[in-house]
Amino acid sequence: MSTLQRLRTRLGRSGASEGGVVELLAPPWILLVPMSLLLLVMFVGPMVAIVVFSFQTGNSIVATPLEWSIATYEEVVGGVISGEGVYGDVLVNTVAVSATTTALTLIVSYPAAYALARRIKRYKLVFLMLLIIPLFTSVNIRVFGWALFLVQNGVLDSIVGLFGIEEYASLMYQRSTIILGTTYVYLPFMLFPIYLSMLSIEDATIEAAEDLGASSYTLFRRILLPLSKPGIVIGSLFVFVLSLGANVEAEILGGGSIFTIASNIQYSFGYSQNWPLGSTQAVGLLLITVVSGIVILRTIDLREIAERGD
Amino acid sequence: MLQSTNLRAEYGALVAVNDVDIRIETGEFATIVGPSGCGKTTLLRMLAGHQAPTDGRIELDGVDITDAEPQNRPTSLVFQSWALFPHMTVRENIEFPMRNSGLEVGDRVEELLRQVRLDPEIHADKQATELSGGQKQRVALARSLAYEPDILLLDEPLASLDYVLRKRLQRELADLNEELGMTFIYVTHSLESALLMSDKLFVLENGNIIQTGSPEDIYRAPNTKFIAEFMGDANTFELDGATERDGSYEVHAAPFDQTTTVPYEDGRDTPAYLVVRYDDTAVGTELTADLGLTVAVENVLVRGNTVLVECKQPGDDDEYVAEMPVDAFRATGIEKGDTAYLQWNASKSILVPE
């Protein structure tokens, strides 16, 4: 069979150009459908629900927007401004916890990320595993582990006891304990973005700076810091946003000693069954999350991560 | 015969390929040459079926293949990155097109590998990722040939190879074209490759074919200043007078301030530039050739057994270069900073339109 005949039969077989519905059943459209449907139904829907509920007066949705109310906004925003009620304190507490967490995770992660990306060659896989494993363990299990460690007659007591120290201030149920918990839980979210941005710095860049007489301080300030900035931005946003929503840490380690937005929202939905009030506070969290998420996703270059192969 | 009619590709407002007509005979080695961004890769991708033209037709032996899917076209493209399937062995890569089009495998893999000068004993069962650049290129070629295409399309597949290897593979490609009688269409920005291998050249600039012909024709009579400069290092003089006389032109240019008669093909626009190649130009203390200008020697660069003499006219920024054998240059006794004549024989002058 000549090539031309082969071509003719092939052209005949593929038939008239497929259009309309058939085209939608081919990639990429068919590949997009499941994710789009899922997110539309169970992600966009619920987030819209939070916004809509924040304008309701009861625990069900009234269809006519004319009967909607901004009473909960008046209560929450007014409370923050006038200082009445708990909202001002809750906001200050939450931001304080999140900001402290962000700063602490940054301070702890940065040298570790540098070391992992540029200094550690042997046993690197082992170190990476030790750092990754906690990420894949339930938050409440890890927090529970801390409780076992810190609690009276717990692991820490027993270790400290070996050195003959019997009396020391209990670490449980303090504000600092919550921060220990959030710093612990969100540390990997700071460490890995910085680690990835450090990996992308070429050895030659550092060597060139050293050749050109840069002191270690100059090397850090003029080369390492600017080049790892994307990682710092992503990590900081990540940790700040996620720790805003931290509830288990406050509940278990703080023992109800401190109220944060997350625990307050939980309280509004659970104990006081006031969905509109809870939703109004959730809307604030939602806004911060969406903005940060978009900033993070626009900063991340998946292709670059793929090329680094780590 | 492959023929395109008014073939056009637009990206939004940008016209990448502008109503291109090409005609390539069966068995020809055709090269589409042009600088990066000239639309040559877009043109090739339209021929391969990877990109739908905005307008126009592509016909193969009279059959319209404009809308045929790549998998239904008797064309095969050798990619610049070779695009070997990294999870397959060399053999599996080569068998892939045969299985797709139901061809008998038999010992074709061995035959094809030998055709591209690889030893099947050594290479057939290697993983594609274990090969060197030159070997990958050869396997990509064998894989495309295994498809038994009517037309082999090559998108600068030699670009990332080193000089010696590239030279050798260029020769082998030309031999293979002859041996198989298959049409080859090669896209490149490198003139050196184009001149060496092709039967026919298409020069592309900004999406337009500005000249078609055999390598010698184009080298001898470039259509535009752009082609003349693209074809090789050359000095260009802007003409300030051109009068037709019996199929030739009497031309004049300020720098050499002489009138000379140069043959010029009929039916083209009035010449606007006189071009003379570096290696047709010499420097000397006396004016011994037909044409010349007084220059100051700015720099002398040794390039193997020739020297490049860079010169300027006083009060002028245009640089002129003569390339001449080292011995001939030594004999003149000229040194950097001297005043000399930059000169050439009238017959070496090439006229080009704007």
Add this chain to the structure above:
Amino acid sequence: MSTRTLSFGGRSSGWIWYGYVTLVALFLMIPLVSLVIASFYDGRFFSIVDYQFTLGWYNAALSSGSIRRAFTNTLFISVPVTVLSTIIGTAAALAYTRYEFPYRESFKLIALLPIFFPLILLGLGMSMWASQIGLGYGLVPSIIGELVWISPIVMFVVSITALGIDPNTEEAARDLGADTLTLYRRVLFPLVADGVVSGAIFAFVLSWNNYYIVSYLSGPQSTITTWIHGRMTQGFTPVVPAVASLIFYVSILLVVGAIVIEYRKDDTGE
């Protein structure tokens, strides 16, 4: 030069970096190690010097009906979540990385956004939404809810692998006569297989450990994480560390497996 020896570069100071990372790793392992130590300890007041080893709590955990039911429920959620999120995430990753289509970047943005959401926000919104649209609460709503968070993570992992494939691969396959089925079966799927396997393992482990979303959507059904949470906040029993450790053992095995697969691939085929 004195700056050299002081600098980040000094070879002799290498151990400091190892020491520091070891400290960070230890910090991250403290609660998990505490958990495991506690799960084997037989006694009321904990003591390292006088450690009393027992397997009793594991025995008790495995023989308790309510714990077994919680494990079954968790599996009943995790297995479908793994299968479905792998399919959904892989499909979305292939579409995003290997095709051009209008609003491609916006699609990526929205599809990956749930990864960055505090889970309490996702859980809460879903809980209200589930009551509004009549989805209700139980194992099936939990599956759908977890998919929203986990499918994007699978998409992320598979995208990283898929972006590493030569962009001309599909065209080369088409060019050599492959139809869509052949293209996927012989070329694309084998090339992304490693990423899909890692993605699936991560999906399982994340679902296996999920607390927030399940706590909002599972209703009367208790899973292993909600069971632990309940026992932590009201009525601690010494079985809890054993149950939590069991979850942890499964996770660690799978994650280590995934990482080893990933690294072995990097070592052999480049």
